[in-house]
Amino acid sequence: MGIIRYIKEEIEVIRERDPAIKSGVEVLLYPSFKVILHYRLAHKLYLSGHYFLARWISQRAARKTGIEIHPGATIGKGFFIDHGSGVIIGETAIVGDNVTLYQGVTLGGTGKERGKRHPTLKDNVMVSAGAKILGSFTIGENSKIGAGSVVLEEVPPNCTVVGVPGRIVKQDNIKIPRSDMDQIHLPDPVLNDLSQLRKENMELRERLSRLEEKLDKGEEQ
Numbered sequence: 001m002g003i004i005r006y007i008k009e010e011i012e013v014i015r016e017r018d019p020a021i022k023s024g025v026e027v028l029l030y031p032s033f034k035v036i037l038h039y040r041l042a043h044k045l046y047l048s049g050h051y052f053l054a055r056w057i058s059q060r061a062a063r064k065t066g067i068e069i070h071p072g073a074t075i076g077k078g079f080f081i082d083h084g085s086g087v088i089i090g091e092t093a094i095v096g097d098n099v100t101l102y103q104g105v106t107l108g109g110t111g112k113e114r115g116k117r118h119p120t121l122k123d124n125v126m127v128s129a130g131a132k133i134l135g136s137f138t139i140g141e142n143s144k145i146g147a148g149s150v151v152l153e154e155v156p157p158n159c160t161v162v163g164v165p166g167r168i169v170k171q172d173n174i175k176i177p178r179s180d181m182d183q184i185h186l187p188d189p190v191l192n193d194l195s196q197l198r199k200e201n202m203e204l205r206e207r208l209s210r211l212e213e214k215l216d217k218g219e220e221q
Helices: 002-017 024-029 031-047 051-065 189-220
Strands: 106-108 132-134 159-162 167-171
Touching: 002 024, 002 031, 024 031, 031 051
Parallel strands: 106 132
Antiparallel strands: 159 167
16 A cells, blocks of 8 residues: 555656646656656665665666656655656765656765765755756755756755856845846846847947047047
8 A cells, every 4th residue: 555655646747747748647757756656766776885786776767758767866755857858866865755856857976075975955945957966965844956057065945056067046035146137037147248248349349449439540540
C-alpha cells in the first residue's frame, strides 16, 4: 500500500504543476515520473551500501529519460521536473520539498571541492530552463532562478536571480536598485546593462559630433 500511495502522490504533483495533463494515465508517460521512481529505489540501495546496483538503476533511468540523478542525492517530497531532458543532479545535492526544475538544469559542482560539492535547494525553489547552480551553497526558500542563469554563490530566501553570473534582482518582492527591468515577470540585469551601454554610446557619439563641428568651424575661420 505504501508504494501505491506514493505513486498516487507523484501523479498528483505532476497533474498540479503541468496544465497540459488531461488525465492521470498520461503521467505514466512522463520522464519525471519514471526517473523519480527509479531514483527513490536507487537512493535506498545507495544508503544501504549497494553502490553498484544503485548506480546501475540510476544510469538505466538516465538513458531512458535524459535525466541524470545521482543516487546519493537527497530529494524531498513534491519534487517535479518539467520536460526534464538534460537535467543533472549531483551526488551531494540536497533538494527540499515542492521544488520544481525545468529542462537543462544542472545542480553541479565546481570541480574544486571535496565532501559536500553540490548545492542545497530549500523548499519551494523553482529553477528555470537551462539554469546552472554550481557549488556547495544554499538557495533559500521560495527563491526563483531565471532561465539560463549561472548561480555560483549563496541566495537568500524569497529571491529572484537572473543572469551570468547570477545576480539577485528581487528580494521579498522588492526590486533591487539598478536592476529594474522586467522581462516576462523576471527582471533582466544583462538587458539593463546593455541598455545603459547603448545610452552611454549615444551620448559619446553626440559629444564627438559636436567636437567635430567645432573643429570644422575653426578650420573655416
